[in-house]
Amino acid sequence: MQESLKKKRRKRIAKVLFGLVLVGAFLRLYILIPTDVTGISMYPTFVSNDKVVMSTVSSIERFDIVVFTDPMNKTVVKRVIGLPGESIRYEQDQLYVNNQVVAEPFFDRDEINEEPGLWTSNFDSIQTSDQRVPEGEYFLMGDNRRYSYDSRFYGSISSESVIGKVVLLYYPFERIGWH
Structure with a gap:
């Protein structure tokens, strides 16, 4: 028994x-899904060879960091700046969404404040093909605005191109954190 x-x-x-x-x-x-960050376009938030986990079921909001396939079919990590239907503009390092000032709290960091000059050059979404981010698309930019190939150059990205939203940095261990 x-x-x-x-x-x-x-x-x-x-x-x-x-x-x-x-x-x-x-x-x-x-x-x-774990993925690797490559390049310098997300500095100082991420650096090349950082390892992150993305969620494929999360809703996407302004300032989320997403992994997507860019127009050259590369997997890339960038930050959501503009949502569908919005106009985006930068003047003297200040973000304007629909002509309203929007603070970017992730830029309140020593690495950025020590750099002389503008972090984000003046820009208006009118410089791309549309005055507003089209429905079903996002305007994405790297945090290292001086060295980021992003929506300022290739336009907004369709939601179908977004693979997932970064939720966790898990390597290097001394920088582990939720995003």
Whole structure:
């Protein structure tokens, strides 16, 4: 009798472990996906070879960091600046959305404040093909505005090109944090 209970218990534990492995594999393959940051366009938020996790089921809001496929079919990490239907403009390092000043709190950092000159050159979304970000698209920019190839050059990105939203920096370990 005791042996039968032990077998049932082992079976139950095996089923639970198998279920956990399946759930973990599902999360890893479809919902939470690790990816690498390459290049300097997201400095100082991310640097080349940082490792992040993106969520494929998160809603996207202004200033979220997303992973997407750019017009050259490269996987890239950038920050959402403009949402569908908005006009975007920069004047003297100040972001204007629909002609309203919008603060960029992620730029309140020593690395940026120590750099002389404008961080973001003057820009108006009229310089791209549309005056407003088209429906179903996002205007994306790198945090290292001086060295970022982004929506200022190739226009807005369709929501279908967005793979996921960065939710966690997990390497290097000393900079682990939620995003």
